[in-house]
Amino acid sequence: xxxxxxxxxxxxxxxxxxxxxxxxxxxxxxxxxxxxxxxxxxxxxxxxxxxxxxxxxxxxxxxxxxxxxxxxxxxxxxxxxxxxxxxxxxxxxxxxxxxxxxxxxxxxxxxxxxxxxxxxxxxxxxxxxxxxxxxxxxxxxxxxxxxxxxxxxxxxxxxxxxxxxxxxxxxxxxxxxxxxxxxxxxxxxxxxxxxxxxxxxxxxxxxxxxxxxxxxxxxxxxxxxxxxxxxxxxxxxxxxxxxxxxxxxxxxxxxxxxxxxxxxxxxxxxxxxxxxxxxxxxxxxxxxxxxxxxxxxxxxxxxxxxxxxxxxxxxxxxxxxxxxxxxxxxxxxxxxxxxxxxxxxxxxxxxxxxxxxxxxxx
Numbered sequence: 001x002x003x004x005x006x007x008x009x010x011x012x013x014x015x016x017x018x019x020x021x022x023x024x025x026x027x028x029x030x031x032x033x034x035x036x037x038x039x040x041x042x043x044x045x046x047x048x049x050x051x052x053x054x055x056x057x058x059x060x061x062x063x064x065x066x067x068x069x070x071x072x073x074x075x076x077x078x079x080x081x082x083x084x085x086x087x088x089x090x091x092x093x094x095x096x097x098x099x100x101x102x103x104x105x106x107x108x109x110x111x112x113x114x115x116x117x118x119x120x121x122x123x124x125x126x127x128x129x130x131x132x133x134x135x136x137x138x139x140x141x142x143x144x145x146x147x148x149x150x151x152x153x154x155x156x157x158x159x160x161x162x163x164x165x166x167x168x169x170x171x172x173x174x175x176x177x178x179x180x181x182x183x184x185x186x187x188x189x190x191x192x193x194x195x196x197x198x199x200x201x202x203x204x205x206x207x208x209x210x211x212x213x214x215x216x217x218x219x220x221x222x223x224x225x226x227x228x229x230x231x232x233x234x235x236x237x238x239x240x241x242x243x244x245x246x247x248x249x250x251x252x253x254x255x256x257x258x259x260x261x262x263x264x265x266x267x268x269x270x271x272x273x274x275x276x277x278x279x280x281x282x283x284x285x286x287x288x289x290x291x292x293x294x295x296x297x298x299x300x301x302x303x304x305x306x307x308x309x310x311x312x313x314x315x316x317x318x319x320x321x322x323x324x325x326x327x328x329x330x331x332x333x334x335x336x337x338x339x340x341x342x343x344x345x346x347x348x349x350x351x352x353x354x355x356x357x358x359x360x361x362x
Contacts, residue, residue: 110352118345131338161315172302179295
């Protein structure tokens with residue numbers, strides 16, 4: 001149905017409610033057998049509902065605010081989950097924030113971006129978007145990634161992949177400043193860098209926006225769906241861990257699966273936009289999500305762990321450093337020009353496949 005309709009489809013109202021009912025039942029029903037399948041079905045329904053409501057909100061507020069709402073909402077909920085798990089598990093989970101952020105960056109920059117480029121170019125041939133906005137986002141992403149995930153390995157203030165307290169505080173503040181500056185540029189100072197130069201000839205662009213009441217309902221249901229997605233992903237994590245152990249895969253595979261589940265709403269929304277020849281929306285969502293993942297996670301966990309005095313592992317390994325460096329280099333080459341083809345998508349997806357394979361076999 002058109003995004004401008006003021007009547008939301010019934011399934012988008014029932015899917016979040018069903019997900020929350022499943023979450024309530026999970027307190028009394030053990031997660032095994034067919035119950036896991038029910039959890040997965042509820043997760044899928046919540047994901048599709050979140051994508052629909054995100055599109056309604058985005059159509060009401062316009063770009064790039066719409067994609068920013070979805071990216072920040074998912075990240076804030078994810079950060080809250082990370083902090084709660086890390087504080088509850090103690091020192092053995094001190095690297096959870098690092099693993100989650102790194103997995104999110106690799107999944108977004110290679111998996112989601114690659115799929116968007118491939119799907120969009122396969123259907124529409126060459127696609128255009130604002131290279132100026134993408135290059136600025138990649139500059140911030142490279143700075144955040146290296147300062148937060150690589151630099152701890154090369155400092156002498158604390159042995160191992162750790163920052164000292166003062167260095168951790170600086171990393172947190174600088175990450176927040178960089179992300180805040182990017183959001184300011186994206187939404188105020190140079191908003192035109194993140195808007196399409198030519199409107200796509202599709203109904204969602206030219207149709208009238210939904211009413212304020214409909215957008216508000218969608219906003220509430222969007223947050224309800226996203227919270228349900230994250231909690232259901234956490235609920236499914238023991239089953240994922242068990243499956244990983246049965247397959248003999250390393251523990252890092254668990255983080256990849258959980259990060260992929262949490263990023264499903266953003267990924268699906270980005271691919272849907274690319275298929276509708278709105279690649280600019282896809283890039284805003286993908287790169288914005290990667291930036292929010294680091295720019296909001298690092299300051300939050302830094303502040304919490306400085307306060308409680310627990311160690312926080314941030315430095316990634318040598319293999320991860322090479323993969324991230326290659327990802328940032330390739331992303332700069334493919335996205336800064338503002339024109340993409342099928343080849344660009346294949347390159348990113350090849351890097352994503354390499355990341356998955358090496359993470360499992362490393």
